[in-house]
Amino acid sequence: MSKNIDQFNIVLAGVGGQGLITLGSIIAHAARMDGHNVRMSELHGLSQRLGSVAMQLRFGKKAYSPLVTRNSADLVIGLEAIEASRTTYFSDPKKTVYLINEFTIYSPTFVGRKVPTAKQSLNLVKKFSKRAILVDATERMRKELGFDIFAGIYLVSRAVQDGILPITQESLLKAIRLVVPKRLDLNIKAFKLGQDSKN
Amino acid sequence: MDLEKLLYQPEGTKTLLLGNAALVRGAIEAGVQFISTYPGTPASEVGDIFNLLHKKHSKEYYFEYSTNEKVAMEAGIGASFSNMRTLVCMKHFGLNVASDALLPFVYTGSKGPTVVIVSDDPSCYSSGQTEENTRAFAKLANIPILEPSDPQECKDYIKLGFEISEQFEIPVIIRITTRVAHQTSNVKYDKIEKSKKKIGFKKDYNKFVTMPPRVLAMHDEVLEKIESIRKVSEKSKINRIEGKDGKFGIVTSGVSYLYVKEALEYFKLDIPIFKIGFFNPLATQKLRNFILRLNKVLVVEELDPYLEDSINILAKTVNPKLEVFGKDLLPSTRELNPELVIKALADVTGKSYKFVEKSDKTIVKRAPSLCAGCPYWSVFGAVKEATKGRDIIWGGGIGCYMLASFTPHNIQDYLLCMGSSVGIAHGIKKANKKQKVISFMGDSTFFHAGMPELANVVHNQSDPLIILMDNRITAMTGQQPYPGMESPGTKMIKIEKVVKALGVEHVKVIDPVKDYQELINTVKEYLKHKTVSVIIVRYPCQRI
Numbered sequence: 001m002s003k004n005i006d007q008f009n010i011v012l013a014g015v016g017g018q019g020l021i022t023l024g025s026i027i028a029h030a031a032r033m034d035g036h037n038v039r040m041s042e043l044h045g046l047s048q049r050l051g052s053v054a055m056q057l058r059f060g061k062k063a064y065s066p067l068v069t070r071n072s073a074d075l076v077i078g079l080e081a082i083e084a085s086r087t088t089y090f091s092d093p094k095k096t097v098y099l100i101n102e103f104t105i106y107s108p109t110f111v112g113r114k115v116p117t118a119k120q121s122l123n124l125v126k127k128f129s130k131r132a133i134l135v136d137a138t139e140r141m142r143k144e145l146g147f148d149i150f151a152g153i154y155l156v157s158r159a160v161q162d163g164i165l166p167i168t169q170e171s172l173l174k175a176i177r178l179v180v181p182k183r184l185d186l187n188i189k190a191f192k193l194g195q196d197s198k199n
Numbered sequence: 200m201d202l203e204k205l206l207y208q209p210e211g212t213k214t215l216l217l218g219n220a221a222l223v224r225g226a227i228e229a230g231v232q233f234i235s236t237y238p239g240t241p242a243s244e245v246g247d248i249f250n251l252l253h254k255k256h257s258k259e260y261y262f263e264y265s266t267n268e269k270v271a272m273e274a275g276i277g278a279s280f281s282n283m284r285t286l287v288c289m290k291h292f293g294l295n296v297a298s299d300a301l302l303p304f305v306y307t308g309s310k311g312p313t314v315v316i317v318s319d320d321p322s323c324y325s326s327g328q329t330e331e332n333t334r335a336f337a338k339l340a341n342i343p344i345l346e347p348s349d350p351q352e353c354k355d356y357i358k359l360g361f362e363i364s365e366q367f368e369i370p371v372i373i374r375i376t377t378r379v380a381h382q383t384s385n386v387k388y389d390k391i392e393k394s395k396k397k398i399g400f401k402k403d404y405n406k407f408v409t410m411p412p413r414v415l416a417m418h419d420e421v422l423e424k425i426e427s428i429r430k431v432s433e434k435s436k437i438n439r440i441e442g443k444d445g446k447f448g449i450v451t452s453g454v455s456y457l458y459v460k461e462a463l464e465y466f467k468l469d470i471p472i473f474k475i476g477f478f479n480p481l482a483t484q485k486l487r488n489f490i491l492r493l494n495k496v497l498v499v500e501e502l503d504p505y506l507e508d509s510i511n512i513l514a515k516t517v518n519p520k521l522e523v524f525g526k527d528l529l530p531s532t533r534e535l536n537p538e539l540v541i542k543a544l545a546d547v548t549g550k551s552y553k554f555v556e557k558s559d560k561t562i563v564k565r566a567p568s569l570c571a572g573c574p575y576w577s578v579f580g581a582v583k584e585a586t587k588g589r590d591i592i593w594g595g596g597i598g599c600y601m602l603a604s605f606t607p608h609n610i611q612d613y614l615l616c617m618g619s620s621v622g623i624a625h626g627i628k629k630a631n632k633k634q635k636v637i638s639f640m641g642d643s644t645f646f647h648a649g650m651p652e653l654a655n656v657v658h659n660q661s662d663p664l665i666i667l668m669d670n671r672i673t674a675m676t677g678q679q680p681y682p683g684m685e686s687p688g689t690k691m692i693k694i695e696k697v698v699k700a701l702g703v704e705h706v707k708v709i710d711p712v713k714d715y716q717e718l719i720n721t722v723k724e725y726l727k728h729k730t731v732s733v734i735i736v737r738y739p740c741q742r743i
Contacts, residue, residue: 015565016567017570024383025200025215025383028215028383029215032214032215032385037384037385038215038383038384038385039349039382039383039384039457040382040383040384041378041381041382041383042217042381042383043324043325043377043381044240044241044243044244044325044381044677045240045241045243045324045325045675045676046240046325046567046599046601046602046675047324047325047567048567049567049568049569049570049599049602050565050567050568050569050570051565051566051567051568052565062464064457064460064461064464065457065458065460065461065536065537066349066378066382066383066384066454066457067378067458067536067537069461069465069536069537069538069541070536070537070538070554071554071555082562082563082565083565085559085562086559086562088559092555093555107563107565107566107568108566108568108605108606108607109563109564109565109566109568109605109606110563110565111606111607113563114563115563116562116563124559124562178200179200180200181200181201
């Protein structure tokens with residue numbers, strides 16, 4: 001893995017409660033273990049409770065700010081489809097890759113409004129990205145492990161496997177052990193399922 | 200993650216830390232002995248981490264969640280007067296509450312070195328009140344203020360804060376913002392020091408009593424102290440100049456510094472930057488020398504233009520032709536970000552940038568909402584059912600019940616601050632007796648601000664209906680204990696006993712989930728009373 005990355009910019013989008021902070025922490029630690037300088041910005045508190053969350057994570061020699069600059073995301077991981085489509089502010093049609101969980105979380109504020117399907121959200125971001133991929137992560141985790149919460153690890157593992165997230169699998173696994181030691185067996189299973197998945 | 204293990208790694212360890220966790224490590228390295236706080240985002244994790252650590256480290260330090268920020272400050276002052284190394288922590292609004300104690304504490308000065316962490320929240324990500332700028336306390340309180348921009352500086356500056364406080368016997372504020380408190384990056388640890396000073400209160404009338412005329416002499420002494428500390432600020436490494444010499448320079452502080460670095464990288468520019476760590480007292484001579492050589496200066500700071508104003512004043516004497524840019528190019532409200540600084544830099548230098556307008560604003564909005572299984576669903580449902588067709592004024596305060604504002608509840612007609620639901624209800628009732636007011640108040644808020652407000656309502660006789668939301672925890676800020684619940688090493692105070700003791704005649708405790716119908720009936724019945732009534736709805740938060 002090259003340590004000569006100037007900047008790699010990630011936006012993690014989802015709904016408060018989906019484990020975004022933990023997931024961000026795993027990626028951040030993995031990047032640090034690979035020898036990168038890391039900066040991450042997270043948000044806590046009431047407005048995040050079942051609300052829109054966009055975590056920002058950057059690594060590389062020239063990653064100074066904790067916030068991703070507009071139109072400079074390399075990778076957007078969407079744990080929820082509508083929230084993924086809300087992050088096009090950060091995307092660049094020439095380089096941004098979207099990895100989107102085919103999963104929608106409804107909100108009381110959606111009542112009486114048109115709610116896009118995951119495919120519609122995917123089509124929306126396609127215009128603004130180099131590549132956009134829809135993955136049935138939640139469905140898969142429910143089937144294989146019985147819990148939604150592992151969708152995040154599955155997606156990240158898959159991003160590493162596909163080469164769209166430049167961190168090593170060794171560091172990712174080490175970071176999972178460090179950050180989520182409590183349900184380690186299931187987290188490692190989610191990691192391995194991500195590793196085995198094909199494009 | 201095992202936070203205890205992470206925070207007690209030896210000197211030289213390099214790890215990733217959240218800004219708030221780095222503040223904790225810094226305080227531990229400085230040998231902190233007493234910590235008091237009231238939770239508030241984005242400062243909550245400092246207290247929460249100490250709450251996690253203190254039982255194992257009770258020989259090193261004492262920790263408590265106090266009932267409010269003023270109480271936390273006073274407890275801290277008592278510890279400082281007793282020669283303990285003291286830390287008090289709160290969010291910006293908390294400082295308003297605590298300022299009554301803090302301002303005279305600056306006069307008396309600290310004995311044991313004392314640091315106050317205050318976390319601002321530009322863009323109000325977790326603050327429905329005002330978009331406050333704690334830097335204003337530099338002028339109001341004459342208190343030294345240090346402004347870190349990242350976790351490493353959080354750790355280093357808090358130690359420096361303790362050093363300054365020890366040397367000059369004055370409390371020091373570490374002022375951070377959301378993007379510093381909740382920023383994660385690399386931190387390198389230093390040695391953990393232990394204080395060997397004797398602890399205990401030693402009488403010293405001249406130092407601890409602000410009775411006039413002594414208070415006026417104290418005021419003189421504070422100004423003298425600030426001028427002495429300015430000499431430290433002038434020489435301090437945390438006020439540093441970097442970058443290549445040139446005629447256009449930047450002055451910045453806090454997280455804005457990181458956005459400046461990012462923006463300069465965007466344009467591949469190398470120009471002089473004055474990075475301010477000491478917001479108060481400013482290194483005015485060093486700043487004069489910096490601007491002396493410039494034609495243009497851009498001041499990059501969030502919210503009010505305090506640094507810009509200072510630069511304008513300094514420029515008048517040393518470089519009257521200097522062009523000072525700042526709030527003419529950058530906003531005075533909301534947080535900054537790299538792209539705003541890129542635009543400002545482009546405006547000054549004539550360089551070009553390109554951002555593509557492509558956010559889709561038609562996507563359905565998602566407001567935060569109550570958790571599944573939250574007892575407030577039942578409470579809001581029952582009060583709405585009981586008041587169907589009636590014109591009710593709904594009083595709001597700070598807590599998860601702020602979500603009454605959103606769909607599907609929509610029962611919030613005013614919201615200002617901790618306890619505002621009841622305090623303001625009294626005035627509304629005095630203005631027009633006929634209007635019915637129902638005020639929501641949380642259990643932790645009741646002990647924070649609610650008790651004097653309830654006493655006022657009883658004593659001065661008005662009749663709002665108060666729904667006390669007792670979910671057995673301080674929920675919104677992340678599950679902290681409060682006086683109404685049992686937790687190890689504390690004594691529980693029963694809310695209903697306090698309410699009755701304050702003279703409220705109509706009081707009922709109801710389980711809003713199990714006894715939903717009874718809650719509806721009681722709301723209907725209590726709205727008829729001509730004196731204040733209190734319904735305590737008790738059901739635990741689903742996150743406990």
